[in-house]
Amino acid sequence: MSASPENTSTTELTTDTAALASELFAPGVGAQAGPPTTPAEGTGVAPGAHSHGGPAPTGSPAERFTSTDPDAFGVPTGREETWRFTPMKRMRTLLDGAPSDAHLTWTTDLPEGVELTSVEAGDPLLKALPEPADRLAALARQRSGGAAVVRVKSEAQLDRPVTLGLAGTGSDDIVWGQLVIEVGAFARATIVLDHTGLARYAGGVAIIVGDSAQVTLVSVQDWAPGTVHGGQYDAVVGRDATFKQVVVTLGGDLVRLVSNVQYAGPGGTAELFGVYFADETQHQEHRLWVDHAVPNCRSNVLYKGALQGEEARTVWIGDVRIRPAATGTETYELNRNLVLTDGARADSVPNLEIETGEIVGAGHASATGRFDDEQLFYLCSRGIDAETARRLVVRGFFADVVQLIGIDGLQDRLMAAIEARLGALPGLEEQSVEQPA
Structure with a gap:
């Protein structure tokens, strides 16, 4: 978004009940857990955490680092946990961070009750957004020079979806972008981001869901062959609000999307759904992080992918953290991959960290295989x-x-x-x- 509107295997890992979760911890362990950037000494995991991420360090949510400064992350080499699945030669064109004034071509359909505007870099709105989680997202925030802003009025009941068509022009120049979507309290809205054309694009999307609002965000990646797209999606879900995100990735040469959810108050619900279909030589990577830090919130994640052709590659990483204060949490995540031909590879890594036994339920599952x-x-x-x-x-x-x-x-x-x-x-x-x- 620009600143101006313009080997087959199967794995099943589950943790299903609060009773089972409570057996994982000694009394009081959850209350001793450190902040998300402070792992227990020598473990790579915060005290009291429960993880299925493999040997430490895992790159799990307990180690997560964020910053608006690209240099704080350093230049990735491909050996970092965050980047180890990504084809760095193809991603390097974005990670080099060259400044550019290039833009995508915008088409819009805005129902009554919706405003599209822009803000400049340094605006208080941007300073209040969740921080970037990797170097590419930080570069996009820094290089975009501001943000396009979509505002849905409080209590608005839209008669049709908000549609933003974002098309690449085929230019070799990198497009940097930032989009902020603000949905007022008690509003109901569906927002569609439809990506097409040929581009080298790094963009951030932040969606602020007001209290008791109901919001659906649909992101379609139907890029032309040769496109490289890296993006970070951040959702802040208000008290008793419902947020649904549907990601569909079909096109492009390399697509890497990071979706993050945090809750601004109790009673929030987040549902993250996705489908992806990788063809020969395509790389499609989806990373998710759901941060349960307040009581009585729900999350549900379901992603499905298929692969065909030589060197087709998909990556799905699902991280869910339940912090000590997040009592009454209910969460589940599932990833399924269907390998249609030889030569394709799917990687699927679910991570679940629980720091309180007082939850409704938590679980995850991952399966990769051929036809049933x-x-x-x-x-x-x-x-x-x-x-x-x-x-x-x-x-x-x-x-x-x-x-x-x-x-x-x-x-x-x-x-x-x-x-x-x-x-x-x-x-x-x-x-x-x-x-x-």
Whole structure:
């Protein structure tokens, strides 16, 4: 956004009940936990934390560092936990941080009750936003020279979605951008960010959800081949507010999105949904961080991905932290990946850290594999040929998330794009359908 509006494996890891969580800690351990940037000495994890992130240091939420200064992060080498999955040669064009005045081309559809304006760098609004979580996000904040701002009035009931079409022009210049979305208390709004065209783009999106507001943010990455896109999405969810984010990533050469959620008051709900489909040589990386720091909040995460073709690569990292004060928390995250051809690779890393036993429930799961043989056999036993059965399974795999967007025209367009990609899928007819035991 510019400153002016213009080897198949399966893993199941779950922690399902408050009773189980309470067994993880000695009395009072949660209250002794340090701040998020202060891990316990020699462990890489804060005292009392529960993590499935692997051996320390894990790059888990307990170690998270934020800053508005790009130099505070240093220049990534690819060995850092935050960057170890990212193809650094392709990302380097953004990480070098060259200044640029280039912009995306904007088209807008703004219902009554919505204002689109801009603020300059140094505006108090920008200083109050959540800080960048990596060097690229800090560069975008610094280089954007301000922000575009979308404001939805308190108690507004929009008659249609707010739509921002953001198109790359094909220029080799980097586009730096920042967008702030403010939704007033008790308002109901859907905001669509539709990314198309060819670009080298680093942008930040911050969405402030007012108390008791209900907001849906849809971000579509339907870029042209050759696009490099890195972005940070920050949501601040107000008291008793509901925030739903749906991310759809289909296009581009390299797309790396970091989505963060924090709660400004008790009773908030955040739902993070996503679908991604990586083709040959595409790299699609989605990182999520949900910070439960206040009582009685909910979060639910569901991301689904598919891969086909040589060197197709997807990465999903899901971090959830439940701090000592976040009693009554209920959270769950799930990532599923469907590997359609040889030569593709999906990495999935869920992390859950619990610092209080007084929760409703917490869990996570991750699964990566081929087609479900039982589903295929069922369809084939009813006269559907094997190739059609496989395509039906993939469509169904994505459809339950895409339909959460709630906008018929956009849903149809995205499913058609997935359908077109499946039409180019080679070798399905050569894969036999095995009868379940």
